[in-house]
Amino acid sequence: MFIEPKRGRGQGQKTGWIEVVCGSMFSGKTEELIRRLNRAKIAKQQVEIFKPSIDVRYHDIDIVSHNQTSIRSTPVNASDEILLMTSDCEVVGIDEAQFFDAGIVEVANKLAENGKRVIIAGLDMDSKGVPFGPMPALMAIAEYVTKVHAICVVCGDIAHYSYRKVPNEQQVMLGESDTYEARCRKCFIAG
Numbered sequence: 001m002f003i004e005p006k007r008g009r010g011q012g013q014k015t016g017w018i019e020v021v022c023g024s025m026f027s028g029k030t031e032e033l034i035r036r037l038n039r040a041k042i043a044k045q046q047v048e049i050f051k052p053s054i055d056v057r058y059h060d061i062d063i064v065s066h067n068q069t070s071i072r073s074t075p076v077n078a079s080d081e082i083l084l085m086t087s088d089c090e091v092v093g094i095d096e097a098q099f100f101d102a103g104i105v106e107v108a109n110k111l112a113e114n115g116k117r118v119i120i121a122g123l124d125m126d127s128k129g130v131p132f133g134p135m136p137a138l139m140a141i142a143e144y145v146t147k148v149h150a151i152c153v154v155c156g157d158i159a160h161y162s163y164r165k166v167p168n169e170q171q172v173m174l175g176e177s178d179t180y181e182a183r184c185r186k187c188f189i190a191g
Contacts, residue, residue: 016112017118036093040090050076051094052076078100082111152183152184163188
């Protein structure tokens with residue numbers, strides 16, 4: 001269970017930090033991101049939320065989890081756009097971080113250095129089981145990392161791999177349950 005940290009009471013400047021929620025497809029990453037952002041809103045904190053503009057699976061603007069929980073966001077084409085839209089907020093949410101350019105790491109650091117709570121969700125591995133995009137670097141700089149798990153659709157064990165069911169060699173291929181399924185290590189390797 002993730003316990004939300006309390007803000008430090010330093011000398012004027014608020015303490016910022018980075019939280020990363022990672023895991024496979026269907027593990028609840030976006031659902032957890034939305035839960036944390038909604039709690040920040042309940043606490044009357046100013047929240048800004050972003051997603052990569054290429055992710056239009058469920059909605060052009062909203063971030064939507066696989067179980068249809070949603071929250072309004074701002075789609076962006078490049079990570080540096082986020083810095084232009086976060087000056088007045090306290091909490092920044094970023095979904096599908098694996099699709100962002102490498103600059104997302106510097107953006108997250110700058111936001112945290114400016115006293116913001118940065119909550120990032122994304123796939124830690126691609127469909128080949130290889131670390132995905134900027135996620136390893138984001139996990140390395142984060143104060144808090146939460147790895148969530150799905151259930152293997154083959155055997156029912158804990159799953160942390162995203163198995164691609166259709167032939168396609170591209171690393172980035174948007175899809176849902178028709179394209180991907182969660183698998184444990186054994187079932188992922190068995191193919």
